[in-house]
Amino acid sequence: MEKQMKLLLSQITEKFNEQTKTLTTEITKNVMEALDEKLKILREENNDLKTKVNSLEQKISYYEKEKRRNNLVFFGIDGKGKTELELVDHIKEIVEESGTNLDSQEISNIQRIGKQSENNFPILISLTTSWKKHLILKNKRHLPPNVYVKEDFPKNVLEIRKQLQPKMEEERKKGNIAYIKYDKLIVKKPGTINREKRKRETTKSPNTQSQKKQNIVNTTKIATPQNSAREVIKPSILAYVSRDRSNSMPELPKNK
Structure with a gap:
């Protein structure tokens, strides 16, 4: 009898262990599936947030770049004690010394920025046109x-440009044409620019270009002090007006 009880108890224990193992496996499986589903949702939400953050960062970077597009920063100008109007006149005089004419109406904003160096503050000016900014930089x-x-430039772009400076100098030592454009280093081989220019020139049709010039240019003769005549090409405003008017006016219906 005792042996039968022991055998029965052993069978019950074995069955109980099997059921426990089965239940544990099922519960673990269900929990893992539920966790995977939750994690999948969290991953998708995280990816969506990353995409939105990247998009916002790109927009901020674009607006930051556009806001500073017509700005220039002058260094080494003594602006201590000067009013805003006096600073504008002072900047105009300095720019005109370089051979570039600058009117007060072309400056939309002027302010002192950064840290003072002796009596000089960096002075930021905002211009109304980009071409005037590039002309000042050219001269x-x-x-x-x-x-x-x-x-x-924004602070982060200044840091990037500072890091690219040694690489640019290294490329120039190799004989390459290297320059920094905003926050990127541009490197070209010496003969690349000439090839690009030739490609651009060959894309233009000589006949088309000469016909356009003949349509919009009048040739007149002007007497020189040596009593000789030379041809001076001047654009004809009437040619532009007549051409634009003929293109813009609709064709009138013919009388039957």
């Missing part, structure tokens, strides 16, 4: 001594 080598001008 910056003619500015007075100790006065220099730079483009206005």
Whole structure:
């Protein structure tokens, strides 16, 4: 009898262990499936948030770039004690010394920025046009001594440009054409620019270009002090007006 009880107890224990193992496996499986489903939802939400953050960062970067697109920063200008109007006149005089004409109406904003260096603050000006900004930068080598001008960049872009500076100098030592455009280093082989220019020139049709010039240009003769005549090409405004008017006016219906 005792042996039968022991055998029965052993069978019950074995069955109980099997059921426990089965239940544990099922419960673990169900829990893992539920966790996987939750994690999948969290991953999708996380990816959506990353996409939105990247999109917002790109928009902020774009607006930051556009806001500073017509800005210039002057260094080495003594602006201490000067009013805003006096600063504008002072900047105009300095820019005109480099050979670039600058009107007060072309400056939309002016302010002191950064830290003071002796009596000089960096002075930021906002121009109304991009072409005037590029003209000032083109003639910056003619500015007075100790006065220099730079483009206005965000802080993160300035850091990137600072890191790219040694790489640019290294490429130039190799004989390559290297320059920093906003936050990217552009490197070209010496003969690349000439090939690109030739490609652009070959894409234009000579006949088409000459026909356009003949349509919009009048040739007149002007007497020189030596009593000789030379041809001077001047654009004809009437040619532009007549051409635009003929293109813009609708064709009138013919009388039957």
